[in-house]
Amino acid sequence: MIELLTAVFLVAGAGFMLIAAMGLLRMPDLLTRMHATTKAGVLGAGLIMVGAAIYIGQLTVVVKAIAVVAFLILTAPVAAHAIGRAGYFVGVPLWSQTHTDELKGRYDQKTHTLASSGEKGSAQRDQGARGNRSES
């Protein structure tokens, strides 16, 4: 019974990680690739850790597996946010069919600050000509 449960968790986790890798390879731009790897990748690793915890069954192993899963769940969104933000600054092109870029013209490329839509910040004055802000 425990072996069957472990096998289900291991194969499901490995399958989700394969889906994450397929998304990483097939998705069209950086943000959609990150969308695939962070969610499916963390879910796959978490399921595999749950399978290992069920199979070994000792308290220390269960606690360690929970620690790994909690750490993955805590850090994956932070790392994805940092990389996505850096990618936006570096100028990674968006997918050709992306039709809303809320950040366009609102980031100040020099100081890396975000001017919100209400403010008349320097970011808006400097780059307002490039962005399509008039529709809001």
Next chain:
Amino acid sequence: MFDYAIFLAYALLSLALVLSFIRLVLGPTLPDRVVALELLASLTVGFIGVAVVATGRSAYLDVALVLALTAFLAAIAFARYLEKGGHRVDD
């Protein structure tokens, strides 16, 4: 039956490793490669989890924990580098 499940998990993870390595080579930009490297690290955590079940040695879980920590630090460091000194793609 159980051995087949472990073999299948290893096979799926290996295929995922190959696919993400292809993305690591293809690029096309540095943030794409950083994302691929992060997935490689979490695939390795998955491999270690399967190895814990296959060998029964629970000490490998410590390796998984440390690997997850260093992968997170590497991703943050890469993002920091890109923001501070990276070259723009369209320059």
